Amino acid sequence: MKTKILRNIFLTGTVVFASARLVAAAMTSILVLGILASAAFSGTSDGVLNFSNTPLVRPEPTIITFDAPGAGTGPGQGTQPFAINPAGLITGFYFDTGDALHGFLRTPDGTIVTFDVPGAGTGPGQGTTPFSITSAGAIAGRYVDGSDVFHGFLRASDGGITTFDVPGAGTGPGQGTRAANINPSETIAGRYIDANDVTHGFLRAPDGTITTFDAPNAGTGPGQGTIVFAVDCLNPAGAITATSVDASDVFHGVLRAPDGTITTFDVPGAGTGPGQGTLTFGINQGGRIEGAYIDSSDVSHGFVRASDGTITTFDAPGAGTGPGQGTVPQNINTPGVVPGQYFDASDVIHGFVRATQGTITTFDIPGAGTGPFQGTVPLCNNPVDAITGYYIDTSDVFHGFLRRP
Numbered sequence: 001m002k003t004k005i006l007r008n009i010f011l012t013g014t015v016v017f018a019s020a021r022l023v024a025a026a027m028t029s030i031l032v033l034g035i036l037a038s039a040a041f042s043g044t045s046d047g048v049l050n051f052s053n054t055p056l057v058r059p060e061p062t063i064i065t066f067d068a069p070g071a072g073t074g075p076g077q078g079t080q081p082f083a084i085n086p087a088g089l090i091t092g093f094y095f096d097t098g099d100a101l102h103g104f105l106r107t108p109d110g111t112i113v114t115f116d117v118p119g120a121g122t123g124p125g126q127g128t129t130p131f132s133i134t135s136a137g138a139i140a141g142r143y144v145d146g147s148d149v150f151h152g153f154l155r156a157s158d159g160g161i162t163t164f165d166v167p168g169a170g171t172g173p174g175q176g177t178r179a180a181n182i183n184p185s186e187t188i189a190g191r192y193i194d195a196n197d198v199t200h201g202f203l204r205a206p207d208g209t210i211t212t213f214d215a216p217n218a219g220t221g222p223g224q225g226t227i228v229f230a231v232d233c234l235n236p237a238g239a240i241t242a243t244s245v246d247a248s249d250v251f252h253g254v255l256r257a258p259d260g261t262i263t264t265f266d267v268p269g270a271g272t273g274p275g276q277g278t279l280t281f282g283i284n285q286g287g288r289i290e291g292a293y294i295d296s297s298d299v300s301h302g303f304v305r306a307s308d309g310t311i312t313t314f315d316a317p318g319a320g321t322g323p324g325q326g327t328v329p330q331n332i333n334t335p336g337v338v339p340g341q342y343f344d345a346s347d348v349i350h351g352f353v354r355a356t357q358g359t360i361t362t363f364d365i366p367g368a369g370t371g372p373f374q375g376t377v378p379l380c381n382n383p384v385d386a387i388t389g390y391y392i393d394t395s396d397v398f399h400g401f402l403r404r405p
């Protein structure tokens with residue numbers, strides 16, 4: 001259950017986890033999704049009302065919940081949206097009653113189309129998992145075959161599917177290619193796990209050319225290496241943010257520039273023990289990076305790294321301070337707004353959104369459970385701050401949500 005809760009920090013059965021609770025992946029059109037911008041009007045004393053000193057009252061966010069057709073209703077089953085594009089298209093996956101995974105695409109009118117990549121397995125933990133979507137509707141993700149090997153895929157906006165494997169990817173269970181990010185040019189980034197269970201980063205160009213890379217401080221043992229997480233770790237310019245796991249199983253932040261130059265960094269306050277350190281989860285158009293760092297007490301905190309390298313740390317109000325608790329950012333949009341979740345002192349999960357200037361708003365989806373590892377898990381926001389993710393109910397079933405500001 002815990003390994004399904006958060007962004008794909010889980011790697012293979014041999015990976016070192018940051019914490020069992022924390023390690024569970026040039027926009028072209030911006031549609032406002034029916035959101036009306038509030039405005040104050042000024043006038044003169046010639047009979048026109050003057051509202052220049054009237055405080056703005058913003059409407060309450062609208063929350064829509066949904067389930068993909070065929071989603072299971074047992075514990076650990078259900079619907080998990082992962083990404084939303086500027087037009088409001090949402091992609092993700094669902095677990096069926098047999099614990100197999102299937103992809104879906106939800107349109108702004110609520111229509112849900114499900115799909116499976118040819119060759120995807122149908123056993124428990126096998127199937128299709130989309131993670132990222134472009135403004136045009138192209139989707140990148142991975143699928144697990146009948147032998148539990150991972151492969152990458154690209155689903156075009158017309159529904160056509162191309163599969164691929166990174167050279168050097170292992171062919172054993174839990175090994176293979178894990179595509180997880182796509183930018184507007186349909187360049188894809190992700191990671192692959194080799195035959196020795198070491199993780200490496202990759203970048204696939206629109207013509208299919210694949211470039212692999214490793215952070216200079218990445219370890220070479222099982223569960224170590226260079227990890228590119230899901231959804232928005234690749235920006236329109238081709239910059240990639242990643243996480244390295246060194247030879248001591250400590251996490252470090254990584255930035256790969258479009259020219260291939262790699263910079264590593266650590267957030268002040270990050271722990272230096274196994275499963276501690278700095279993890280990055282997204283980079284926006286301006287080069288701003290968001291992620292989490294795990295301190296020496298195994299508590300998670302959020303951070304934003306500006307393009308000049310300046311790091312700002314933050315904690316959501318109400319975040320717990322025990323091991324495996326704290327704040328976990330998940331995404332960053334073009335303006336720099338960051339959604340994510342936090343674990344409170346009772347291990348219940350709540351959503352938050354951090355505005356560009358640092359104000360944090362917390363929220364819970366109606367129907368979210370209030371037991372340990374239940375609650376609200378925001379995963380992605382688009383340029384107009386519509387947020388998608390999932391919530392876990394009192395029966396430990398996953399359901400999708402869309403939160404419109």
